[in-house]
Amino acid sequence: MRILLLTVTALVAFAANSILNRAALAGQDMDPAVFTAIRLVSGAAVLAALAAARGGSSILRAGTPLSAAALLVYAVFFSFAYVTLDTGLGALLLFGGVQITMFGGALLAGQRPGPYRWAGSAMGLAGLAVLFLPGAAAPDPLGAAMMLLAAAGWGVYSLRGARAGDPLATTAGNFVYAAPVALALMLAAGDPGAPVTGTAVALAVASGAAASGLGYAIWYAALPALDASLAAVAQLTVPLIALAGGIVLLGESASLTFALAAALILGGVALAVRGPRRVQRA
Numbered sequence: 713m714r715i716l717l718l719t720v721t722a723l724v725a726f727a728a729n730s731i732l733n734r735a736a737l738a739g740q741d742m743d744p745a746v747f748t749a750i751r752l753v754s755g756a757a758v759l760a761a762l763a764a765a766r767g768g769s770s771i772l773r774a775g776t777p778l779s780a781a782a783l784l785v786y787a788v789f790f791s792f793a794y795v796t797l798d799t800g801l802g803a804l805l806l807f808g809g810v811q812i813t814m815f816g817g818a819l820l821a822g823q824r825p826g827p828y829r830w831a832g833s834a835m836g837l838a839g840l841a842v843l844f845l846p847g848a849a850a851p852d853p854l855g856a857a858m859m860l861l862a863a864a865g866w867g868v869y870s871l872r873g874a875r876a877g878d879p880l881a882t883t884a885g886n887f888v889y890a891a892p893v894a895l896a897l898m899l900a901a902g903d904p905g906a907p908v909t910g911t912a913v914a915l916a917v918a919s920g921a922a923a924s925g926l927g928y929a930i931w932y933a934a935l936p937a938l939d940a941s942l943a944a945v946a947q948l949t950v951p952l953i954a955l956a957g958g959i960v961l962l963g964e965s966a967s968l969t970f971a972l973a974a975a976l977i978l979g980g981v982a983l984a985v986r987g988p989r990r991v992q993r994a
Contacts, residue, residue, distance in 0.1 A: 718934035719946060725927025727803065727953035729919050733791055734799040735962055736915040743906035744791035749891075749898035750916035752787055755925035756891040759884035769878040775885015779872045784890040785865030787924075788897065789858040796855035798964050800955030804839075804973060805856055807947045809863025810870070811836055814944035817871040823939060832984030836948045839976030842969060870931070870947075871940060879932035887925060945984035948977045 736742045763771050794802055815833055818825065825833075869886075876882040935943060952974050958964035 715934055715937045718930050719938070722927055722931035722934060723947065723950050724953060725923045725930065726807075726947065726950045727957060728923040729790075729927070730794070730799050730803045730806075730950070730954040731957040731961060732915045732919040732923060733794045734797075734802065734958065736912045736919075737791065737794050738962075741907055742909070742912040742916070743898075743903045744795055745788075745898045745902040746906065746908060747912070747916045747919075748787050748791045749894040749902075750913060751791075751920035751924060752784075752887060752891045752894040754917045754920035755928075756884070756887035756920075758921040759880065759887050759925045759929065763881050763884040766880065769881035771881045771885040771888060773885070774876075774878050774881035775883075775887075775889050776872075777889055779869060779882075780886045780889030780893075782865045782868040782872065783886050784893055786862045786869060787865075787890070787894065789862035789865065793855045793859035793862060796852040797859060799958030799962060800951050800964065800970060801851055802855070802859055803954035804951035804970075804977075805851065805859040806863050806866065807950050808837065808839075809860045810867045810947055811944040813864050813867025814871060814940045817867065818940035818944075821871075821940070825939075829942065829945065829984050832945045832980040832982070835976050835980030835983065836945060839948075839973040839980065842973040842976065867944075870935065870943060873932040873935040874938075874940065874943075876932045876935070880929045883925065883929040883932055942984055945981050948981055951977070 733747065736747055737744055760771060763769075790806070797805070811833060815825070873882075938946070955964075955970065955974070
């Protein structure tokens with residue numbers, strides 16, 4: 713039950729990130745490089761403070777430059793992609809790409825997912841492919857490409873999380889390593905003429921401190937109990953949560969194409985969860 717609660721909480725946090733990013737970048741016209749910097753700096757500050765108050769592992773030893781680089785790739789391309797993509801569509805592209813990355817990582821690590829996991833993965837990918845059927849409202853190509861790069865970054869970050877010893881210290885260390893690079897990117901590539909409203913800053917802080925920082929620490933706490941293939945398929949529920957939030961909070965609409973994609977994804981998740989808890993290893 714504990715792992716289920718941790719996993720569900722993390723998935724809701726992931727969906728919140730899509731909603732908060734889209735609200736700031738589309739509704740407030742905030743520069744994506746500025747949003748990314750505020751997001752990672754606020755996440756690093758909150759996590760470092762929590763880790764210091766608790767004591768225990770050193771965050772700089774717990775975090776690693778490689779995990780921080782994967783986090784940075786995800787955060788940067790995620791924000792830039794949401795300039796043009798709707799909330800639910802962006803999340804669907806993200807976690808479809810994450811599924812491919814994590815399944816590939818699981819196979820390279822010697823895991824052998826069973827037939828239920830393969831069937832669930834195939835249904836999830838079919839749901840992603842529905843978006844690109846003839847006549848469907850295909851996403852902006854550049855935005856889609858950037859979101860798939862973000863997916864690769866997040867997939868690597870999640871795979872490395874399965875080996876995290878102290879979830880809070882590890883997540884804090886990764887954010888602390890990534891935040892200065894995000895600030896440098898903001899200074900180098902940010903648009904100095906873009907508006908920076910109080911609302912947009914609040915959205916970025918909420919994304920960094922709560923949905924990202926705390927959400928990712930919770931995810932790292934759940935990952936050691938999940939094999940990579942199940943973790944990948946479970947994340948495909950995030951677009952549905954994000955779509956609901958986009959409809960309710962941002963006034964976005966759901967299409968029949970998205971409904972079909974969602975049905976396939978939910979069916980794939982149900983199949984994957986029905987399979988054995990642990991996969992075989994080669």
